[in-house]
Amino acid sequence: FSSIQVMSEDERDELLAFLIKADFGVMLAEELLDIVEEYPPEEREMRLRTLLASYLPPKPEPIKIASEPPTVYYFFGVNGVGKTTTIAKFAHILKKRGKVMVIGADTFRAAATDQLGLWAEKVGVDAHLGERGADPSSVIYTGVEKAKARGYDFVLVDTAGRMSTKKNLIEELKKMERVVKKVVPDAPHESFLVLDATQGQAAFRQAKTFMEAVQVTRIILTKLDSTAKGGFIFSIWKELGLPIAFLSFGQELDDWVEYSPSVILDNLFG
Amino acid sequence: DLSDKLVNMLNSLRKKGKLTKEDIDKFLKNLKMVLLASDVGFDVVRVFIKDVRKKLEEANIEKSISPVDQLTKIVYDEMREILGQPVPLKLKPGKLTQILLVGLQGSGKTTTAGKLAYYIKKKLRKSPILVAADTYRPAAAQQLRTLANEVDAGFYSMVKEDGTLDIDGYKKFIRGTLYDVAIIDSAGRMHVDEELMEEIKQLHEALQPDYVFLVADAMLGQEAVDIADAFHKALPISGVILTKVDGDTRGGAALSLRYVTGVPIYFMGMGEKVDALEPFDPDEISARILD
Ligand SMILES: Nc1nc2c(ncn2[C@@H]2O[C@H](COP(=O)(O)OP(=O)(O)OP(=O)(O)O)[C@@H](O)[C@H]2O)c(=O)[nH]1
Numbered sequence: 001f002s003s004i005q006v007m008s009e010d011e012r013d014e015l016l017a018f019l020i021k022a023d024f025g026v027m028l029a030e031e032l033l034d035i036v037e038e039y040p041p042e043e044r045e046m047r048l049r050t051l052l053a054s055y056l057p058p059k060p061e062p063i064k065i066a067s068e069p070p071t072v073y074y075f076f077g078v079n080g081v082g083k084t085t086t087i088a089k090f091a092h093i094l095k096k097r098g099k100v101m102v103i104g105a106d107t108f109r110a111a112a113t114d115q116l117g118l119w120a121e122k123v124g125v126d127a128h129l130g131e132r133g134a135d136p137s138s139v140i141y142t143g144v145e146k147a148k149a150r151g152y153d154f155v156l157v158d159t160a161g162r163m164s165t166k167k168n169l170i171e172e173l174k175k176m177e178r179v180v181k182k183v184v185p186d187a188p189h190e191s192f193l194v195l196d197a198t199q200g201q202a203a204f205r206q207a208k209t210f211m212e213a214v215q216v217t218r219i220i221l222t223k224l225d226s227t228a229k230g231g232f233i234f235s236i237w238k239e240l241g242l243p244i245a246f247l248s249f250g251q252e253l254d255d256w257v258e259y260s261p262s263v264i265l266d267n268l269f270g
Numbered sequence: 271d272l273s274d275k276l277v278n279m280l281n282s283l284r285k286k287g288k289l290t291k292e293d294i295d296k297f298l299k300n301l302k303m304v305l306l307a308s309d310v311g312f313d314v315v316r317v318f319i320k321d322v323r324k325k326l327e328e329a330n331i332e333k334s335i336s337p338v339d340q341l342t343k344i345v346y347d348e349m350r351e352i353l354g355q356p357v358p359l360k361l362k363p364g365k366l367t368q369i370l371l372v373g374l375q376g377s378g379k380t381t382t383a384g385k386l387a388y389y390i391k392k393k394l395r396k397s398p399i400l401v402a403a404d405t406y407r408p409a410a411a412q413q414l415r416t417l418a419n420e421v422d423a424g425f426y427s428m429v430k431e432d433g434t435l436d437i438d439g440y441k442k443f444i445r446g447t448l449y450d451v452a453i454i455d456s457a458g459r460m461h462v463d464e465e466l467m468e469e470i471k472q473l474h475e476a477l478q479p480d481y482v483f484l485v486a487d488a489m490l491g492q493e494a495v496d497i498a499d500a501f502h503k504a505l506p507i508s509g510v511i512l513t514k515v516d517g518d519t520r521g522g523a524a525l526s527l528r529y530v531t532g533v534p535i536y537f538m539g540m541g542e543k544v545d546a547l548e549p550f551d552p553d554e555i556s557a558r559i560l561d
């Protein structure tokens with residue numbers, strides 16, 4: 001008889017508010033509510049929580065390490081999401097596991113390589129920084145060549161922010177991916193798309209566009225220290241199958257955790 | 271795609287002729303979904319739909335001969351009214367005008383400071399100085415200084431060697447200059463970070479700026495409502511500058527920001543270069559939100 005208990009408009013709207021305000025997006029929110037609606041009222045919130053757990057990517061495989069050094073990691077995404085700061089955090093961790101070089105291939109923005117250079121200094125790793133206005137692909141090429149010759153274990157490549165709508169910038173990223181293979185054929189070993197949790201549904205479109213252009217292996221979700229929940233990662237997993245590597249909660253070097261579904265769920269229901 | 275749904279619905283309503291209450295309810299439900307898909311805040315959408323419904327009743331839409339055209343017009347008019355008109359940046363003649371830029375991390379404050387300086391030089395033919403006040407971000411002052419050189423504006427940094435702000439030093443310095451406008455670039459901060467929100471209140475208190483602009487990313491999601499509310503409560507926000515409008519966001523945050531703060535959106539950032547700043551265009555933004 002419990003299936004006779006239809007969800008009232010107000011009740012459905014309350015649950016819709018919860019999902020929308022968490023940036024789930026309308027499509028997925030409605031789909032989830034259609035499922036939850038079938039259960040008796042007293043079970044609905046618990047059912048929603050279980051359902052959401054099933055819609056999340058599982059804890060992923062450990063990050064890929066190259067069979068012979070250097071291991072090359074790319075970081076890209078739209079403007080201001082936290083790429084450069086995230087690289088500093090990665091460098092801080094990876095330096096305990098090997099010799100790290102960061103490559104400043106944002107040759108466009110004012111003081112971009114200065115910012116990365118200061119972080120490298122602070123963390124205590126080496127930096128290969130491009131001249132402003134130089135071709136980012138040649139900066140990467142020279143940097144990775146140097147890293148290979150001098151026995152670096154990890155190379156972290158910082159790129160300029162780019163709107164996924166700008167075709168020439170997407171082409172530039174494709175070239176940056178091709179060029180590194182001349183030095184290290186399997187590179188980049190991981191390609192991190194950095195997404196800002198305070199963004200709305202544009203994050204999904206960014207993921208889709210970047211994936212159509214280059215290899216994207218994992219997402220890094222930043223600015224979770226806001227009240228944003230980053231609900232778009234659910235539809236990114238569902239529609240695009242993109243796993244999440246890393247969750248960033250602030251501007252300092254240890255303001256991050258490795259992705260796990262429980263972190264997302266606790267943040268959502270917290 | 272949701273907005274196609276709206277278009278298809280309007281076309282089928284057009285064939286119907288007169289509208290029933292059910293047609294209107296169905297239309298408003300679809301409109302609600304379009305607005306939510308455009309990142310307009312949930313509570314803002316609720317109020318918007320309520321207002322549109324009221325306007326439809328007042329217009330006696332069920333008795334109308336060409337209801338679909340009237341329906342579309344009412345929705346667009348309501349959207350444009352909320353988004354408001356662009357407001358010119360008025361400067362104090364013969365005196366220093368101080369503009370303080372505040373907002374979340376990475377929203378585009380420093381870049382916008384450069385764009386404002388360019389605008390003030392080129393369009394208003396006045397003399398701007400860029401003032402660095404970000405003690406946290408590595409190379410923040412360098413970034414602003416580079417922009418100042420690019421647009422041929424003055425530059426001053428309040429940031430001391432020990433990482434604190436020398437506000438008195440700035441006040442002393444600026445009094446001895448003849449700049450028309452000082453644009454002060456602050457550090458990015460989360461609206462939920464009590465310490466940083468307290469800090470910006472203190473900076474504002476010490477400077478007493480003529481304008482306080484909330485620099486906000488057009489791609490913001492539902493968070494835009496909370497951000498607008500927190501900054502609006504903490505500071506006397508004079509206006510909003512919407513950045514990264516050149517992305518593919520539908521820009522619903524613009525509506526939320528307007529609803530919550532009630533202040534005008536002065537400018538929109540349309541790209542990364544210093545000349546990519548335009549007066550806010552409500553027609554462009556309404557079209558993006560509704561399409
Ligand atoms: N609160 C908070 N701030 C963050 C986080 N990650 C990065 N930031 C801040 O966001 C701002 C932008 O970070 P960047 O690392 O410069 O971002 P980016 O993607 O490299 O930016 P562009 O290179 O200009 O596209 C800085 O002020 C960072 O300190 C985070 O997880 N939380």
Ligand SMILES: Nc1nc2c(ncn2[C@@H]2O[C@H](COP(=O)(O)OP(=O)(O)OP(=O)(O)O)[C@@H](O)[C@H]2O)c(=O)[nH]1
Nearest residue numbers: 079080375376377378379380381458514539540541
């Ligand atoms: N495409 C585009 N990029 C923009 C726009 N405005 C700013 N940016 C970019 O957004 C990124 C962040 O800009 P910043 O000026 O460093 O942002 P911020 O608010 O000063 O960052 P914090 O000081 O760390 O809080 C940079 O890559 C800028 O070039 C815009 O209107 N369009």
Ligand SMILES: [Mg+2]
Nearest residue numbers: 083084106112
């Ligand atoms: Mg960067």
Ligand SMILES: [Mg+2]
Nearest residue numbers: 379380404410
């Ligand atoms: Mg800045």
